[in-house]
Amino acid sequence: MGARPGRKPVQPDPAAGPVAALAYRLWELKTKAGDPSYAEMSTRMGAAASKSSLAAAARGQVLPTWETTWEFVRVLAVHRLKQDAAEARREWRAHWERAASAARSETTEGRTGHDETSTGHIGTTEDHTGHDETSTGRIETEVRTAERLERRxxxxxxxxxxxxxxxxxxxxxxxxxxxxxxGNDEPTASATPARAASPYDDSAFEQDVTHPDGTVVKTGTEFTKIWRIRNTGTILWRGRYLTRLNDTPCRAPKRVEIRMVQPGEPVDIAVRVRASDSPGRCKIYWKMTDETGTQLLSAKKPIFLDVVVG
The missing domain is CATH 1.20.5 (Single alpha-helices involved in coiled-coils or other helix-helix interfaces)
Structure with a gap:
């Protein structure tokens, strides 16, 4: 096919820091898997992350989200190199957590002596879904900076x-x-001191980004379902998941991690699904839960996937 057009990517230096070291591992994995383009990884190979998110993860300038990192690894290590999915997930989760912890420590040490009430600027990276996280071109808050901002x-x-x-x-x-x-003898209403609103948790479903209800998919094929929901409350979403409530002939993971979402911010949530081997209807229900599996927003109806396999 010949060389791909455009600038030649610069290989990250593993000695440049924990984020660069993680990017170097991703770079090595991509080379070992035949060096596919990021566009190919995001489309033909089925990564639930945009090509720009995948490219940023391998540049080593900012720490990618765990979801983006896993999509990078899943399509290369699991699908192309045929590694065990559970083992690969454990290995790369450990790499990512070490990089996140070291990067967070470096950031804390670098800010020693600064006013703890200053907010700073929020570093960003793109979403892990097949579409850009909130809309095309939208970027998401880095995990470590968002945590620091919330604390301050x-x-x-x-x-x-x-x-x-x-x-x-x-x-x-x-x-x-x-x-x-x-001089006004008429009774007047007394002023009432202002009260701060109590924090509350809420969400709103916005749209099916892919595979709207009734979509026909071929038997035995894999596809990515993406929903867009919005954090309409005042509480930061962190450590949350979409957890499957029922079983159908179509196969899907038991739960899918949701990235950190600020109040007022929308988020695209992607789930990889394999269609059944025989024709029929697949309707899978999902509910937001915490890490322990406890359901959140109990008053809200579950979101669902509803496709026709044929």
């Missing part, structure tokens, strides 16, 4: 809430003192 935001929010309450109370007192001077 707590005292700021507490101080801000106390300040609002104090101002409201002072305003009510001033109004009570001035009211008799106005």
């Amino acid at each position: 935001a707590r005292p700021l929010l507490a101080r801000r809430t106390a300040m609002i309450a104090a101002v409201a109370t002072a305003g009510a007192a001033l109004f009570t003192w001035l009211a008799p001077l106005s």
